[in-house]
Ligand code: ADP
């Protein structure tokens with residue numbers, strides 16, 4: 631099965647990103663044909679600082695590679711290294727009814743927030759469609775917020791195929807409802823925009839500070855506590871196996887547990903869990919040319935597949951004469 635997904639380069643990474651999405655992608659490479667890219671063209675709809683975008687792109691690549699993306703087992707590249715995707719975007723624009731884009735929630739939400747929309751924001755789902763169709767992707771794992779964009783991609787693929795024959799694989803979304811929303815420090819969904827995130831890669835002192843900020847209830851030490859409503863427990867459980875989880879539950883249910891102690895343990899657990907990844911990330915970022923080489927190899931592998939599709943598209947569309 632050919633699986634494809636793109637991730638916008640977005641500065642720091644938090645536990646929600648890792649447990650909600652990256653871990654799953656990294657697991658896919660074992661048994662599926664995985665295509666994974668850094669969606670830096672998409673990021674241009676919200677980042678207008680070139681330096682920040684190029685630095686963010688390298689960091690996003692290093693993050694993924696450090697966490698286990700294996701460029702031998704997968705095809706891993708940076709979106710803008712294959713400008714072919716822009717050519718396909720233009721072709722597909724001619725199969726995209728305005729109404730289809732006008733109905734997109736993510737676009738409408740941004741307009742409702744008062745953002746003055748430009749064409750990039752409006753055409754965002756067409757570029758995303760091109761990302762998917764260029765590689766004849768079968769399965770596209772995305773979060774719930776991207777579900778409608780997948781429907782757009784399917785609509786466009788079907789419209790094009792009706793006109794020109796079966797050129798594109800019609801992709802299936804994979805929206806995993808089992809991937810629970812990872813809660814943040816205050817119990818709401820962990821998100822950069824809520825300021826309630828625990829970052830993966832940061833100095834130890836800062837990590838400890840973040841964890842100490844986890845919001846807890848005022849149950850006194852000498853009373854039993856409820857793990858199911860405790861924000862520390864909900865985060866801690868991501869790192870524990872069944873047995874460890876049962877042990878922790880028992881401690882909650884026994885009077886005497888101090889939230890401060892559990893926070894300290896959680897801090898040490900997170901620190902130790904990500905320490906080897908952080909080390910690898912630093913190594914990758916210390917050798918930017920080496921990192922670029924890895925991405926070039928990914929680009930070349932991806933280009934082979936992109937060319938296969940684009941040859942057909944150019945021929946069908948009459949762009950070869
Ligand atoms: P943020 O909300 O911090 O801006 P992004 O929207 O950049 O996060 O998230 C990138 C991906 O990480 C999303 O597609 C989603 O799959 C995953 N993700 C982010 N936050 C969470 C969370 N709290 N729980 C589960 N998955 C998450």
Ligand code: TRP
Pocket residue numbers: 634635636637638669672757758761762770771772776
């Ligand atoms: N729009 C997606 C997001 O913000 C990222 C993305 C770009 C993507 N192109 C894609 C995801 C193609 C899946 C397939 O999360």
